[in-house]
Amino acid sequence: MNLRESVIEKVLSGCPNLECLELDSVWGIHRLEISSVKLRKLIIKKYEDESNDIWFEILVPYVHNLQLLGSCNSISLRNVASLVTAVLYVDFDLGDGDEFRKKECSCLKELLHSVAHVENLDLGPWCIEGLSILELKGWQPSPSSRKFLKLNAAIVQLDFPGLCSFLQSSSDLETLVIDWHNPEPRAFGFLMNFEGRELHLLFSFAHRGLLSRYTNEDEQSRRFKTHNFNGSLLHLKTIKVFNFDGSLSGNKSVLQLVKYLLKNATVLEKFVIAAKFEGSDESQDYVKMAQDFQSFPRSSLHASVVFSY
Template identity: 65%
Template sequence: MQEKITAGGDRLSDLPDPILIHILSKLWDGKKQVVRTSVLSTRWRFLWMSVPVSLNFTFPDSEKQNVTLDYLSSTHRKLYYYKSFEKIRRFSVWGLRYEERYAKDVDLWVHFACTKVEEFTLGLLCINDQIYEFPQFAYKGKMLKNLVLKNLKLNPCVNCSLVSLEIGYVKLTDGVMEKVLSGCHNLECLELEHVSGIHRLEISSVKLRELTIRDYYDENLEILAPYIQHLEILGKGSEIRIEQRNVASLFYAILRLDFDFEDEERNLEKECSYLKELLHGVSHVENLELGSWCIECLSILELKGWQFPLSSRKFLELNIALEQSDFLGICSFLQSSSDLETLAIDCWDNHNARDTLSRYTNEDEQTRRFETHNFNGSFPHLKTIKIDNFYGSLSENKSVLSLVKYLLKHATVLENFVLAASFLGSDVSLDYVKMAQEILSFPRSSPHASVVFSY
């Protein structure tokens, strides 16, 4: 055996190229060490050029021209070094205070990206209304798959091979957006952040399955996307219209919007009316996530006597700071989800107190209404309940325990109930121990329910 190893020579070098490249990629934090492997033998001479790397350049926050020029020169020198590489996994440039005199510099980055890069991010700062126009040639690169563009002028794509496109802080038109989509035949994911100028987003591609819209501040936006499966509407902004017939294939919807309730009464009525439309539009969706604005509106709608539309959802996640005032809305909403199998509640610390319900009722009144409310029916399919990031003392969370008791009472086929608490410091709060004991003492309608309080 020893003779065979000696005769075989360098067994490491006998490994296939993909394995050796993978080994080198693990050493990439020390770039010089990777390059030095080229002197080991002719077998290793060019392997380092095939190691996929990530390049990130963030311009210093300075208005001084010499600082910008120095960083530009440094960036170009580094790119010249990397031109020998066969492939760059990720390449990002952030924060250049763009002026027209830098157009050729940015062109150089774009040309580099479309010839060697899989994922390219270009985020500029607009100065004196000078905006970089993303060039047409950039779309011709067959290697470029993921593209992120912020603060520039977008030209329509032509037969590009992009799989993912993210556009941010860009002025568009319906016509430009239509041409962008028609030119990206392989696009699977589209994200629009703080864009303006489009009022009708029509997506007819069968391949494009994920759509994210964040902070849309323009006039109302109508979405027509019959093949979209995953939709996220996030942040502040204007109303985005969706109807079941326009998103018939939708499987997962995330609604984490944020509107200002502190304006006039009519604005609150308008926003609640908007949530009604959204809930009707996603009532066929199997997986749904709601943010705090939606949940606060649920409580207001419940207080006004609105009947939530019946749904076919099987998974529901609520992202909220658990408050007594929310429980009636949450429970009434759950009653419209008879097919629900999994309920997840992700708690977070709400630094900005929400006092919208105080216009209609006080906390004591809401507590009394919750404790005396007669919720008809049960949850015949609910098997899993999980509350994450739970925090606070027993005295602060008496109302939450009422919600836990309600869920255990009405989930007739429950299998797993997990309340995962977090705490500060190294010592477990004695309150958590008491809380765990109290929760474990609650009656359960399901004989198979496992209740776990973890911390």
């Protein structure tokens, strides 16, 4: 929809009790300011603009739940102090070339800094991929107060340094939930609710092109093993993995991730992994995985590890 700021103002003034506003395929505005005290949830699905040089400013001082979904140009969040939940399922498609990539990194840093205070954070695949690109460039995420973190991504070994760095900035995190099922890793069309303060990661193992331009699997493996990613996850008590899928030979990187979590979650109480069972061919792999998971050292003496299929 082609909107002007005055149109939004008229809609809100005519609906004084409106609590949720969803805008789909927005273009034609560069600033969205909503001062309604009643509006608590704002969803923007795809923002387009012919110019890549102008930022789309969003000022929503009373909104509690903000969801940015789909392909977007540059978005800047201003005055979002009331946010409790932020969903950043965006893909900044600003073009090719180094200058565009610098701007994409700048956009991601801006967004992550703006939502460092939220309790519930949901990141899409593009954001996850960007974390490791930023980490390669020496960027460190701001310390956060998030208790729930959801990551939807096709996580591969390339992602580990950025992911671990981001987890270290989430020192108040309480629960980690991993949903491994992701038939279309780049598509979206679902949202999780944030009850239970969980961290949800959606994993699959498709290779991602943007990050591979900066590094490769071998280099990231060396970085993961040699870099100091030993910051303790001081409040992480529960880790749940659902819909795990695939053979051990194709998912060796999951062993590294599980080792990392068990080593650094110092007050962990429960680590549950529920795999999808699609045939007897996978059963031997799952038995071996279960044995490996049980044998991994853990920093919490109270942590139980359960693998089911």
